[in-house]
Protein backbone atom coordinates (compact mmCIF):
# COMPACT_ATOMS: atom_id res chain seq x y z
CA UNK A 190 0.00 0.00 0.00
CA UNK A 191 1.77 3.16 -1.11
CA UNK A 192 1.69 6.08 1.31
CA UNK A 193 2.46 9.75 0.77
CA UNK A 194 6.03 10.54 1.80
CA UNK A 195 6.51 12.90 4.72
CA UNK A 196 8.23 16.09 3.58
CA UNK A 197 10.07 18.32 6.06
CA UNK A 198 12.40 20.88 4.52
CA UNK A 199 14.79 19.01 2.26
CA UNK A 200 13.81 15.64 3.78
CA UNK A 201 11.45 13.36 1.90
CA UNK A 202 10.75 10.36 4.09
CA UNK A 203 8.96 7.14 3.20
CA UNK A 204 9.61 5.78 6.68
CA UNK A 205 7.88 7.66 9.50
CA UNK A 206 10.15 6.21 12.14
CA UNK A 207 13.12 8.35 13.20
CA UNK A 208 15.73 6.72 15.41
CA UNK A 209 18.08 8.25 17.98
CA UNK A 210 21.48 6.64 18.35
CA UNK A 211 22.00 7.25 22.08
CA UNK A 212 22.32 4.18 24.28
CA UNK A 213 23.37 1.55 21.73
CA UNK A 214 25.80 -1.02 23.16
CA UNK A 215 28.11 -0.76 20.15
CA UNK A 216 28.12 0.14 16.47
CA UNK A 217 27.35 -3.39 15.25
CA UNK A 218 24.20 -3.56 17.39
CA UNK A 219 23.21 -0.08 16.24
CA UNK A 220 23.69 -1.01 12.59
CA UNK A 221 21.45 -4.07 12.84
CA UNK A 222 18.79 -2.04 14.64
CA UNK A 223 18.89 0.81 12.12
CA UNK A 224 18.56 -1.59 9.21
CA UNK A 225 15.66 -3.44 10.88
CA UNK A 226 13.90 -0.15 11.65
CA UNK A 227 13.85 0.95 8.00
CA UNK A 228 14.58 4.49 9.18
CA UNK A 229 15.70 7.12 6.69
CA UNK A 230 16.52 9.84 9.24
CA UNK A 231 18.55 9.39 12.42
CA UNK A 232 19.47 11.88 15.09
CA UNK A 233 22.87 12.21 16.78
CA UNK A 234 23.69 14.45 19.76
CA UNK A 235 26.46 16.83 18.70
CA UNK A 236 27.65 17.58 22.21
CA UNK A 237 27.66 13.91 23.14
CA UNK A 238 28.98 12.61 19.83
CA UNK A 239 32.03 11.01 21.46
CA UNK A 240 29.90 9.15 23.97
CA UNK A 241 27.65 7.98 21.16
CA UNK A 242 30.40 6.57 18.96
CA UNK A 243 31.65 9.83 17.47
CA UNK A 244 32.66 9.74 13.85
CA UNK A 245 31.89 5.99 13.79
CA UNK A 246 28.17 6.74 13.98
CA UNK A 247 28.41 9.38 11.27
CA UNK A 248 30.33 6.98 9.03
CA UNK A 249 27.76 4.25 9.70
CA UNK A 250 24.88 6.53 8.71
CA UNK A 251 26.71 7.54 5.53
CA UNK A 252 27.33 3.89 4.64
CA UNK A 253 23.67 2.97 5.24
CA UNK A 254 22.44 5.99 3.26
CA UNK A 255 20.54 7.34 6.29
CA UNK A 256 20.14 11.11 6.53
CA UNK A 257 21.62 12.75 9.62
CA UNK A 258 19.60 14.97 11.92
CA UNK A 259 22.09 16.58 14.32
CA UNK A 260 20.62 17.52 17.69
CA UNK A 261 21.52 19.97 20.44
CA UNK A 262 20.94 17.63 23.40
CA UNK A 263 22.99 18.71 26.41
CA UNK A 264 22.42 22.42 25.80
CA UNK A 265 20.87 24.42 28.62
CA UNK A 266 20.44 27.83 27.00
CA UNK A 267 19.33 29.25 23.67
CA UNK A 268 22.83 30.63 23.11
CA UNK A 269 24.42 27.18 23.56
CA UNK A 270 21.88 25.57 21.26
CA UNK A 271 22.37 28.16 18.52
CA UNK A 272 26.16 27.78 18.68
CA UNK A 273 25.89 23.97 18.62
CA UNK A 274 23.58 24.14 15.60
CA UNK A 275 25.96 26.46 13.75
CA UNK A 276 28.91 24.17 14.42
CA UNK A 277 26.89 21.17 13.25
CA UNK A 278 25.92 22.96 10.06
CA UNK A 279 29.52 23.81 9.30
CA UNK A 280 30.90 20.38 10.13
CA UNK A 281 28.17 18.26 8.58
CA UNK A 282 26.89 20.48 5.77
CA UNK A 283 23.24 20.22 6.75
CA UNK A 284 20.63 22.84 7.60
CA UNK A 285 18.61 20.29 9.55
CA UNK A 286 18.69 20.67 13.32
CA UNK A 287 16.78 18.97 16.10
CA UNK A 288 16.53 21.65 18.73
CA UNK A 289 16.71 20.38 22.30
CA UNK A 290 17.26 22.67 25.27
CA UNK A 291 16.93 20.72 28.50
CA UNK A 292 15.97 22.51 31.72
CA UNK A 293 17.82 20.13 34.05
CA UNK A 294 19.51 16.73 34.13
CA UNK A 295 16.97 15.02 36.32
CA UNK A 296 13.90 15.45 34.11
CA UNK A 297 15.55 16.38 30.80
CA UNK A 298 12.35 18.31 30.13
CA UNK A 299 12.54 21.01 27.45
CA UNK A 300 13.02 24.54 28.74
CA UNK A 301 10.15 26.33 26.96
CA UNK A 302 11.57 29.87 27.19
CA UNK A 303 15.04 28.96 25.93
CA UNK A 304 13.62 26.61 23.28
CA UNK A 305 11.37 29.31 21.81
CA UNK A 306 14.18 31.84 21.84
CA UNK A 307 16.55 29.43 20.06
CA UNK A 308 13.86 28.40 17.57
CA UNK A 309 13.30 32.01 16.52
CA UNK A 310 17.03 32.61 16.03
CA UNK A 311 17.69 29.35 14.16
CA UNK A 312 14.70 29.69 11.84
CA UNK A 313 15.76 33.27 11.03
CA UNK A 314 19.23 31.92 10.26
CA UNK A 315 17.85 29.50 7.64
CA UNK A 316 17.85 26.26 9.63
CA UNK A 317 15.17 23.61 9.18
CA UNK A 318 14.23 23.37 12.85
CA UNK A 319 12.73 20.24 14.39
CA UNK A 320 11.76 21.50 17.85
CA UNK A 321 11.62 19.13 20.82
CA UNK A 322 8.91 20.50 23.10
CA UNK A 323 6.65 19.75 26.03
CA UNK A 324 3.19 18.35 25.22
CA UNK A 325 1.87 21.92 25.46
CA UNK A 326 -0.50 22.86 22.61
CA UNK A 327 0.11 26.60 23.11
CA UNK A 328 3.88 26.29 22.99
CA UNK A 329 3.66 24.03 19.94
CA UNK A 330 1.77 26.79 18.09
CA UNK A 331 4.28 29.41 19.22
CA UNK A 332 7.14 27.27 17.89
CA UNK A 333 5.36 26.92 14.58
CA UNK A 334 4.85 30.69 14.40
CA UNK A 335 8.58 31.08 15.15
CA UNK A 336 9.28 29.22 11.90
CA UNK A 337 9.92 25.64 13.03
CA UNK A 338 9.54 23.07 10.27
CA UNK A 339 8.29 20.40 12.67
CA UNK A 340 7.21 20.27 16.31
CA UNK A 341 8.17 17.30 18.47
CA UNK A 342 6.09 16.98 21.63
CA UNK A 343 7.26 14.45 24.17
CA UNK A 344 5.17 11.44 25.13
CA UNK A 345 7.00 11.30 28.47
CA UNK A 346 10.46 12.37 29.67
CA UNK A 347 13.42 11.03 27.69
CA UNK A 348 14.45 7.51 28.57
CA UNK A 349 11.51 6.78 30.89
CA UNK A 350 9.63 4.44 28.56
CA UNK A 351 6.39 5.68 30.16
CA UNK A 352 4.55 5.98 26.85
CA UNK A 353 2.19 8.85 26.02
CA UNK A 354 1.14 10.37 29.35
CA UNK A 355 -1.27 12.95 27.93
CA UNK A 356 -2.83 11.69 24.69
CA UNK A 357 -5.41 14.48 24.65
CA UNK A 358 -2.71 17.15 24.55
CA UNK A 359 -1.08 15.36 21.62
CA UNK A 360 -4.46 15.39 19.84
CA UNK A 361 -4.83 19.12 20.54
CA UNK A 362 -1.39 19.77 19.08
CA UNK A 363 -2.16 17.70 15.99
CA UNK A 364 -5.55 19.36 15.49
CA UNK A 365 -4.06 22.86 15.13
CA UNK A 366 -0.62 22.15 13.69
CA UNK A 367 0.24 23.48 10.27
CA UNK A 368 3.59 21.67 10.32
CA UNK A 369 4.37 17.98 10.86
CA UNK A 370 4.03 16.70 14.44
CA UNK A 371 6.60 14.10 15.51
CA UNK A 372 6.10 12.31 18.82
CA UNK A 373 9.53 12.37 20.47
CA UNK A 374 10.66 10.70 23.69
CA UNK A 375 9.15 8.39 26.25
CA UNK A 376 8.12 5.59 23.91
CA UNK A 377 8.46 2.28 25.77
CA UNK A 378 7.09 -0.33 23.43
CA UNK A 379 5.46 -0.84 20.06
CA UNK A 380 1.90 -0.04 21.16
CA UNK A 381 3.05 3.45 22.27
CA UNK A 382 4.34 4.13 18.75
CA UNK A 383 1.09 2.89 17.23
CA UNK A 384 -0.92 5.14 19.56
CA UNK A 385 1.15 8.17 18.55
CA UNK A 386 0.30 7.58 14.91
CA UNK A 387 -3.36 6.81 15.69
CA UNK A 388 -3.56 10.17 17.49
CA UNK A 389 -2.52 11.78 14.21
CA UNK A 390 1.21 12.32 14.59
CA UNK A 391 3.10 12.39 11.33
CA UNK A 392 6.08 10.41 12.62
CA UNK A 393 7.69 9.00 15.77
CA UNK A 394 11.21 9.55 17.07
CA UNK A 395 12.54 7.09 19.61
CA UNK A 396 15.85 5.93 20.93
CA UNK A 397 15.87 4.19 24.33
CA UNK A 398 13.09 1.71 23.57
CA UNK A 399 15.23 0.25 20.78
CA UNK A 400 18.82 0.86 21.82
CA UNK A 401 18.32 -0.43 25.37
CA UNK A 402 15.93 -3.28 24.53
CA UNK A 403 17.16 -6.79 25.27
CA UNK A 404 17.10 -7.40 21.51
CA UNK A 405 17.43 -4.01 19.75
CA UNK A 406 17.13 -5.46 16.25
CA UNK A 407 13.86 -7.22 17.03
CA UNK A 408 12.43 -4.17 18.83
CA UNK A 409 13.41 -1.98 15.87
CA UNK A 410 11.45 -4.28 13.57
CA UNK A 411 8.49 -4.11 15.98
CA UNK A 412 8.61 -0.29 16.00
CA UNK A 413 8.74 -0.21 12.21
CA UNK A 414 5.57 -2.32 11.98
CA UNK A 415 3.91 -0.36 14.81
CA UNK A 416 4.37 3.00 13.10
CA UNK A 417 3.04 1.68 9.81
CA UNK A 418 0.03 0.08 11.58
CA UNK A 419 -0.84 3.27 13.46
CA UNK A 420 -0.54 5.40 10.34
CA UNK A 421 -2.74 3.04 8.33
CA UNK A 422 -5.33 2.90 11.12
CA UNK A 423 -5.44 6.69 11.41
CA UNK A 424 -5.97 7.00 7.66
CA UNK A 425 -8.60 4.25 7.65
CA UNK A 426 -10.79 6.01 10.22
CA UNK A 427 -11.66 4.10 13.37
CA UNK A 428 -15.25 3.17 14.24
CA UNK A 429 -16.88 5.46 16.78
CA UNK A 430 -16.74 4.17 20.35
CA UNK A 431 -20.20 3.19 21.64
CA UNK A 432 -21.60 2.79 25.13
CA UNK A 433 -24.00 -0.07 24.28
CA UNK A 434 -23.37 -3.14 22.21
CA UNK A 435 -24.35 -3.21 18.57
CA UNK A 436 -24.67 -6.55 16.76
CA UNK A 437 -22.08 -6.75 14.03
CA UNK A 438 -24.63 -8.49 11.75
CA UNK A 439 -28.11 -6.92 11.59
CA UNK A 440 -30.95 -9.29 12.76
CA UNK A 441 -32.96 -10.86 9.88
Ligand SMILES: CC(=O)[C@@H](O)[C@H](O)COP(=O)(O)O
Pocket residue numbers: 208209210211232260262287321346347348349350373374375376394395396397398
Ligand atom coordinates in the same frame (compact mmCIF):
# COMPACT_ATOMS: atom_id res chain seq x y z
C1 LIG B 1 17.40 10.74 20.67
C2 LIG B 1 16.86 12.03 21.03
O1 LIG B 1 17.17 12.93 20.38
C3 LIG B 1 15.97 12.21 22.18
O2 LIG B 1 14.93 13.03 21.87
C4 LIG B 1 15.58 11.04 22.96
O3 LIG B 1 16.65 10.23 23.27
C5 LIG B 1 14.39 10.30 22.54
O4 LIG B 1 13.76 9.85 23.69
P1 LIG B 1 13.69 8.32 24.09
O5 LIG B 1 15.11 7.88 24.31
O6 LIG B 1 12.85 8.31 25.33
O7 LIG B 1 13.06 7.58 22.95
